[in-house]
Amino acid sequence: MEPFEKAASAIDSLFSRSSLPAGVSRVLPEAAGAAFWPAGFILSGINAGIKPQRKDLMLLLSDAPASAASVFTTNRCSAAPVELSKIHLAATSGRMRAVVCNSGNANAATGARGMQDAARMADDTADAFGLEPEEVLVASTGVIGQLLPTEKIAAAMPALRDAAGPQQWRDAAEAIMTTDTFPKFFAVDVALSGGTARIAGIAKGSGMICPDMATMLAFLCTDADFEPALLQEHLSAANAVSFNAITVDGDTSTNDMAAILASGRGPAVAKGSDDSRLFGEALRAVMTMLAQLIVVDGEGATKFVEIRIEGAANDDEAQMAAMTVANSPLVKTAIHGEDANWGRIIAAVGRSGASFVQEELAVWFDALPILKPGLDASFSEEEAKKVISKDAYAITVSLGGGPGIATVWTCDLSKRYIEINGSYRS
Amino acid sequence: MEPFEKAASAIDSLFSRSSLPAGVSRVLPEAAGAAFWPAGFILSGINAGIKPQRKDLMLLLSDAPASAASVFTTNRCSAAPVELSKIHLAATSGRMRAVVCNSGNANAATGARGMQDAARMADDTADAFGLEPEEVLVASTGVIGQLLPTEKIAAAMPALRDAAGPQQWRDAAEAIMTTDTFPKFFAVDVALSGGTARIAGIAKGSGMICPDMATMLAFLCTDADFEPALLQEHLSAANAVSFNAITVDGDTSTNDMAAILASGRGPAVAKGSDDSRLFGEALRAVMTMLAQLIVVDGEGATKFVEIRIEGAANDDEAQMAAMTVANSPLVKTAIHGEDANWGRIIAAVGRSGASFVQEELAVWFDALPILKPGLDASFSEEEAKKVISKDAYAITVSLGGGPGIATVWTCDLSKRYIEINGSYRS
Numbered sequence A, B: 001m002e003p004f005e006k007a008a009s010a011i012d013s014l015f016s017r018s019s020l021p022a023g024v025s026r027v028l029p030e031a032a033g034a035a036f037w038p039a040g041f042i043l044s045g046i047n048a049g050i051k052p053q054r055k056d057l058m059l060l061l062s063d064a065p066a067s068a069a070s071v072f073t074t075n076r077c078s079a080a081p082v083e084l085s086k087i088h089l090a091a092t093s094g095r096m097r098a099v100v101c102n103s104g105n106a107n108a109a110t111g112a113r114g115m116q117d118a119a120r121m122a123d124d125t126a127d128a129f130g131l132e133p134e135e136v137l138v139a140s141t142g143v144i145g146q147l148l149p150t151e152k153i154a155a156a157m158p159a160l161r162d163a164a165g166p167q168q169w170r171d172a173a174e175a176i177m178t179t180d181t182f183p184k185f186f187a188v189d190v191a192l193s194g195g196t197a198r199i200a201g202i203a204k205g206s207g208m209i210c211p212d213m214a215t216m217l218a219f220l221c222t223d224a225d226f227e228p229a230l231l232q233e234h235l236s237a238a239n240a241v242s243f244n245a246i247t248v249d250g251d252t253s254t255n256d257m258a259a260i261l262a263s264g265r266g267p268a269v270a271k272g273s274d275d276s277r278l279f280g281e282a283l284r285a286v287m288t289m290l291a292q293l294i295v296v297d298g299e300g301a302t303k304f305v306e307i308r309i310e311g312a313a314n315d316d317e318a319q320m321a322a323m324t325v326a327n328s329p330l331v332k333t334a335i336h337g338e339d340a341n342w343g344r345i346i347a348a349v350g351r352s353g354a355s356f357v358q359e360e361l362a363v364w365f366d367a368l369p370i371l372k373p374g375l376d377a378s379f380s381e382e383e384a385k386k387v388i389s390k391d392a393y394a395i396t397v398s399l400g401g402g403p404g405i406a407t408v409w410t411c412d413l414s415k416r417y418i419e420i421n422g423s424y425r426s
Helices: A003-015 A080-091 A111-129 A150-155 A157-162 A169-175 A228-241 A274-296 A315-327 A329-336 A342-350 A381-388 A415-422 B003-015 B080-092 B111-129 B150-155 B157-162 B169-175 B228-241 B274-296 B315-327 B329-336 B342-350 B381-388 B415-422
Strands: A024-026 A041-046 A057-072 A095-103 A136-141 A184-192 A195-204 A217-222 A257-262 A304-312 A362-365 A368-371 A392-398 A404-411 B024-026 B041-046 B057-072 B095-103 B136-141 B184-192 B195-204 B217-222 B257-262 B304-312 B362-365 B368-371 B392-398 B404-411
Touching (some): A003 A184, A057 A080, A057 A169, A080 A111, A095 A111, A111 A150, A274 A304, A274 A404, A329 A404, A342 A362, A362 A381, B136 B257, B150 B157, B169 B195, B184 B274, B195 B274, B228 B257, B304 B315, B329 B404, B342 B362, B342 B368, B362 B381, B368 B381
Parallel strands (some): A095 A136, A304 A392, B217 B257
Antiparallel strands (some): A057 A095, A184 A195, A362 A368, B041 B057, B057 B095, B195 B217
16 A cells, blocks of 8 residues: 555544544545645655655745744753754744754754754755744654754755645655654644634654654644644643653653644634634644554554543543553553453553552453453453454553543554664664 | 573573672582572472473472561552462561462452462462461462462372472472573572571563563572561562562562572571671672573563663662663664664663753763763774674663662563563463
């Protein structure tokens, strides 16, 4: 299957498992005369020679200053582009014109020289497109610890400009890929009181699903009209239940970054309004889809599994339990081997730090009870096999009668993962 | 290679990388007329039919009440034998006669019935050997969530008794194995002021090295004379830097347990004495060797890697950093692929929670500098390859100028690990 077909198929498959909030509708790339990306932006994706052949340089440009918000990795070895982008966002009070991103080199662990190189990338972008350097967000993904080939990037600016267009999101999505096997994109329309707003995004992840780090990048655009502060609130809230609910979470890699630009061409969204609530739900739907696509495309992944925890003392404990199950190599290898090994699931819950009474635990595979309270595991292996032989299913664990819940998404751990990561650098 | 040859070879190899404290000498199983196990104990290991053919039932018996100490898993899903053993230790104030252990079934997540079954195992052992049930420590390892075949264990007691002898430690070490490919054992003599004391132990682990859980079991004996409280202090202290310094750490599985019995046939050890300090060092040497053997025999492991952190703000931060590096699937796959991917190492340190300044980081493979302060990674790939193509080496990371240090041991992550764990239960 071609990468774009693979992406479309993955989106359809995930879409069939979820539903959009009322007032929110999916935008199909094929529909509406190929218009997919929100108004007010152009995009570009080309090969700048950082990688041998594939696209490796992306531009996202707003035709006027756009409200901007971003979330960044909390890794202490955060990369130069992350640090520079923070500085730029602060300098403009969240009014940006562009995002420039390269793949093939993370510009991480490169010290003062790395900061100069990231600044050079912003300068060259600003020069090429007539912007101020601080109006440019910079992102990088790839190998850690190698100097950025800034000359190649500078030399590619004319080509990047020539290739830009309002619907070049496919090129853009391809240019940020590393070990991803397909580009990731999704868009919705949301009916606000002042008209329809569009939210679209591209993302890359793959890298490694769980529990370490993948450079997870997501770039989102909307034509809605926002104050930067409210946009930031929405981005942070949606991030907590989307990119931070997959085990490539935003706080672990050196280069993770999710950013959104709002062009203001569409309806205005005011703090505290119904529109604001609805926009938040729509943004969450877009980011959740992108996050789930990252899991589906996890390195070596053959299964997509939703881990739901309920009945925890509180949401934080539920999240701890969910992440511990989702990150457990023993659980992930059992998922891979289609083994109904519920003992590993409750053992992971047991070491997660969440509180519970063993006899109150319950486990389901989709709707099939596997463990009932009282440690009753009298399930049918045959019925269980029917569920866990599927490509996608849910594991639900109830810890008891508490109000805490959490949902995270993970994949299995396969031999292919070892192959990919045993020789990534070489 | 036969399992015992494999064990002896692994011990020799690890032994060549370390040195014993002054006054402590290694006991070779072949030496001294085959005497290896400390005086005052007999051991036994047989097949009770829990597993198809291999040995699955172990007994360790003291010919008089012995001082006893134990450390247990902190997993909230701790197994019935763990809970029962805690009760028995409390009931006797740490004066025990026996340890009985089966492999092939963990008696975990088995509820009230599991507690009855563990008690039955203690009762049957007591009956067969003329003990009080509360003088028996019970341990189990194997699949979680299946009822213990107590009838088989009861029926095997006469055979267990017939097979017992003072030097049957090979049988005992074999009977506690699960996916281990070789039995684990080590012994030292330590010259105390009142004479020579011997410390010997057997262990099983394999299961899973990192970061989840293996049932890690270790049973140690000494002929030294101890108060139970001081013995417990020594066991806990040595455990922190041995079994808790490998990533099959004692606080994660449902069944983990390390216990020591002191027969009192040899020299007495008083609290605060030089003898006590020396005994502690000797016990640490035995437990470290057993822990390292578990790593060497990790599922699918092909590399043994020591992770040393120095220059941390304190030992706790050093331990966090060391464990994060040792548990990182990206680091472990790079180790497997013999890829000098130092970026993954410092990225793991970066998300560990330890504090440092990026520019002060330094990394060595054995004695070869890979990253020098100032993010200078001008090492020779060829020289690096020489180190990382070895079966065993050390990765050292300096976080700066702080006093905190930690050492942990880990292995690589290979395809074989996925094979073993994809179908463990079936």
